[in-house]
Amino acid sequence: MDTSQMIAIGDSYNDLSLLAACGLGIVMGGSPEELRSIADHVAPSLDDDGLAIAIEEHVLPGLVG
Numbered sequence: 001m002d003t004s005q006m007i008a009i010g011d012s013y014n015d016l017s018l019l020a021a022c023g024l025g026i027v028m029g030g031s032p033e034e035l036r037s038i039a040d041h042v043a044p045s046l047d048d049d050g051l052a053i054a055i056e057e058h059v060l061p062g063l064v065g
Contacts, residue, residue: 003021004022004023006023007022007024007025007058007059008021008024008026009026009027009028009054010025010028010035011027011028011030011031012032013035015027016035016038019035019038019039020038024040024041024058025038025039025041026054027041027043028043028045028046028050028051028054029043029045029048029050030046041054041057041058
């Protein structure tokens with residue numbers, strides 16, 4: 001599988017290279033500005049179920065449809 005077909009979800013500086021390498025980069029609300037600036041989508045914070053929302057909006061549609 002090519003990394004352009006992968007989704008990366010992160011929230012901290014250690015996720016920068018992962019987010020840059022994948023086809024869709026999602027960061028959590030409250031992430032540092034450097035991550036938000038390279039992300040394709042900013043999900044709500046983890047406290048606001050951001051990971052579940054990101055999965056529901058971006059991962060599940062690819063599995064179901």
